[in-house]
Amino acid sequence: MLLKDPSLFHQAALVAGEWITADPSNAIEVNNPATGEIIGYVPKLGAAETRAAIEAARMAQKGWAARTAKERCAVLRKWFDLMIENKEDLARILTLEQGKPLAEATGEIVYGASFVEWFAEEGRRIYGDLIPGHQPDKRIMVMKQPIGVVAAITPWNFPNAMITRKAGPAFAAGCAMVLKPASQTPFSAIAIAILAERAGLPKGLFSVITGSAVAIGGEMTSNPVVRKLTFTGSTEIGTELYKQSAPTIKKLGLELGGNAPFIVFDDADLDAAVEGALIAKYRNNGQTCVCANRIYVQDAVYDAFAQKLATAVAKLKTGNGFDEGVILGPLIDKVALAKVEEHIADALGKGARILQGGKPHALGGTFFEATILTDVTKDMAVAREETFGPLAPLFRFKDEEDVIEQANDTEFGLASYFYAKDLARVFRVAEALEYGMVGVNTGLISTAEAPFGGVKLSGLGREGSKYGIEEFTEIKYVCLGGI
Numbered sequence: 246m247l248l249k250d251p252s253l254f255h256q257a258a259l260v261a262g263e264w265i266t267a268d269p270s271n272a273i274e275v276n277n278p279a280t281g282e283i284i285g286y287v288p289k290l291g292a293a294e295t296r297a298a299i300e301a302a303r304m305a306q307k308g309w310a311a312r313t314a315k316e317r318c319a320v321l322r323k324w325f326d327l328m329i330e331n332k333e334d335l336a337r338i339l340t341l342e343q344g345k346p347l348a349e350a351t352g353e354i355v356y357g358a359s360f361v362e363w364f365a366e367e368g369r370r371i372y373g374d375l376i377p378g379h380q381p382d383k384r385i386m387v388m389k390q391p392i393g394v395v396a397a398i399t400p401w402n403f404p405n406a407m408i409t410r411k412a413g414p415a416f417a418a419g420c421a422m423v424l425k426p427a428s429q430t431p432f433s434a435i436a437i438a439i440l441a442e443r444a445g446l447p448k449g450l451f452s453v454i455t456g457s458a459v460a461i462g463g464e465m466t467s468n469p470v471v472r473k474l475t476f477t478g479s480t481e482i483g484t485e486l487y488k489q490s491a492p493t494i495k496k497l498g499l500e501l502g503g504n505a506p507f508i509v510f511d512d513a514d515l516d517a518a519v520e521g522a523l524i525a526k527y528r529n530n531g532q533t534c535v536c537a538n539r540i541y542v543q544d545a546v547y548d549a550f551a552q553k554l555a556t557a558v559a560k561l562k563t564g565n566g567f568d569e570g571v572i573l574g575p576l577i578d579k580v581a582l583a584k585v586e587e588h589i590a591d592a593l594g595k596g597a598r599i600l601q602g603g604k605p606h607a608l609g610g611t612f613f614e615a616t617i618l619t620d621v622t623k624d625m626a627v628a629r630e631e632t633f634g635p636l637a638p639l640f641r642f643k644d645e646e647d648v649i650e651q652a653n654d655t656e657f658g659l660a661s662y663f664y665a666k667d668l669a670r671v672f673r674v675a676e677a678l679e680y681g682m683v684g685v686n687t688g689l690i691s692t693a694e695a696p697f698g699g700v701k702l703s704g705l706g707r708e709g710s711k712y713g714i715e716e717f718t719e720i721k722y723v724c725l726g727g728i
């Protein structure tokens with residue numbers, strides 16, 4: 246891999262301000278999902294290193310919080326600038342370990358950096374309140390203070406942005422962070438930690454610990470110094486972390502699984518809906534928690550939409566993310582591929598039909614054909630579980646009431662999408678969908694300015710936006726008497 250700055254690819258972890266390089270006898274092997282080749286090693290660390298990082302974070306946080314918001318903002322702004330200056334290298338590292346096409350990886354770096362920029366700005370606007378007192382000689386003052394030491398656990402599907410969306414607001418609010426990145430994609434996390442050091446983030450304020458999820462997660466959740474745990478990943482692990490955090494009553498931010506409906510009403514602009522479906526379904530090869538998982542199309546436009554979608558999907562090129570024109574990379578691993586195959590087999594067994602794709606790609610490995618299934622019904626596994634792959638199941642619906650009931654018939658509630666023109670319908674449906682986010686006539690909703698998050702089993706809290714920084718602060722009420 247050719248990098249302009251080869252030092253950004255570092256086979257090490259950052260613990261309490263010190264770099265620990267990988268010792269091959271006790272290291273995690275990281276593979277390129279497109280080729281299966283080993284790209285490097287990171288140290289296999291555990292509870293002891295996590296404890297040391299938490300202690301260093303506790304020490305460093307005090308001085309960081311004592312700085313003015315403007316001073317913190319200047320460091321974060323530098324960090325943002327360095328991410329943008331090094332975006333090609335960061336994108337190459339990302340594609341190498343995650344597989345997404347280079348253009349998409351570059352998009353993620355810019356998107357990821359935007360959270361650091363946004364929160365650097367927001368950090369200067371964490372306002373308190375002065376409330377009229379309940380007695381003549383009293384005033385009620387409300388101040389917002391950093392929550393303290395934050396632990397973060399992040400997934401492999403957005404190896405950069407899921408970190409900056411947490412670290413940006415944490416540092417801007419005056420917190421410290423101990424991060425465990427996904428073991429499949431640690432190098433992106435390490436590269437941004439190198440840039441954080443260069444930007445002048447104080448030693449020990451940010452640790453990146455690679456290694457055993459159970460050992461690191463166990464220490465993060467049980468250590469009383471950690472006051473907030475922020476996690477992006479599966480609902481299954483999120484539930485476990487929630488339980489483990491109960492004895493120390495931590496504040497939790499959980500961005501968990503989704504089962505996004507994508508609804509096409511008969512008054513929709515079908516070409517726009519196809520374009521939106523391509524982005525909402527096939528972005529990151531279907532491996533995002535906001536990917537359309539169930540596509541509902543109204544009777545009258547079902548066949549036309551299916552045909553248009555099939556024509557568009559046939560043009561999506563699958564391959565190594567470093568190759569020109571590739572839109573769909575490999576799936577992250579064999580387990581991911583098996584899940585897509587299971588969902589297809591289950592649906593076909595219950596009466597669905599293949600309109601497009603349907604099998605592992607001729608390229609082999611974990612490449613899978615972009616797939617469309619028609620005649621999909623609610624008794625199939627795809628209706629209930631997140632596929633996390635390039636499979637678009639098309640359900641048919643009768644009317645608004647019918648589709649809202651089907652769309653809400655899930656334990657998840659992260660993203661949802663619909664295409665319609667009638668204004669009254671737009672409001673009715675947007676209000677009726679039991680989701681944290683609704684995209685109306687768009688398949689792409691994530692941005693630093695907006696609150697990202699889910700309801701039901703999709704999680705707790707919001708990331709991004711003016712709300713996102715609140716998650717990293719505590720409210721303190723000061724009662725002023727004798728006035």
Ligand code: ADP
Pocket residue numbers: 398399400401402425426427428458459461462463477478479480482483485486
């Ligand atoms: P995904 O389906 O995205 O791989 P997971 O929930 O399995 O989601 O993993 C997301 C992150 O959580 C990863 O960094 C993973 O290493 C970490 N993780 C997995 N199991 C645990 C655990 N028991 N405790 C703490 N972290 C965990």
